[in-house]
Every structure is written in structure tokens, then in C-alpha cells.
Amino acid sequence: MPEPGAFAVDGRDGRVGRVVGRAGTDVRLRPPGGGPEWACPSDAVQAATPGAVLRARVTEINREGQLPR
Template sequence: MSAPEYMIDGRDGRIGEVMGRVGGYVQLRPLGGGREWDCPPDALSPAPPGEVLRARVRELNRQARLP
């Protein structure tokens, strides 16, 4: 099993885990789970490990604040 691949959607700065490629688009899923979104490959750039970690911590903090 290969390690997850994380990318930044350059259109809005979201970081997502690459889930697949369909119809010329890359499908990304938010780090905390949720609905996937499609992104054109030319709008993607690799997410540095530090950015992935920050996004994960933000998501964990957000979830901790939910009732």
C-alpha cells in the first residue's frame, strides 16, 4: 500500500488527499473526511508536509469544538 498523496488546490488553497483521477480531473478529499471535490491537474501543487500537518491540526481543533 502506498502512502497518501496530498495536494493543494491552487484555486482556493484547500489541501486534500488524492483519491483518484476521473475524466481529466483529480478527485480530492478534505483531510478530516467529507465530500470529495474535483480539481483540474494544472491547478494542483504538492502539499508540503508542514502544511498537511497544520491542516490536520486545524481540523482536529474544529472537531473538538463541535457540540
């Protein structure tokens, strides 16, 4: 399983999320840039490709730039 803070892919639907922890046998993922977490069975979690990580990081950076200061 990827470490907390790393990006991973939910193999069931292809969504990319940042690993926030575990809940029983599930891995908890949060979408890049924020949003509600979701549970993914640990056997469906896949490592994110470098391209997926880059897209997710850009999403997070763009989201941070839109937040009021």
C-alpha cells in the first residue's frame, strides 16, 4: 500500500487520490485539491503513474492559488 501522503489510483474507477490512511481493510483517499474522502478496498489500490501524480499536483497547486488569503 502506498504511504500516507502519496498519490494512488482507485483501480475500480481510475480516480486518483492522496492516501490519508486506512480504515480496516480499506484505504482512505482524498481527491487532489480537496473534497470528501472515499474508501477503496486495499486490493484495488494501485500506484499512481508519474503522469497521474503530475496532474494531481497541478490540480492541488491550482486549487491553492484560488483560495482566499
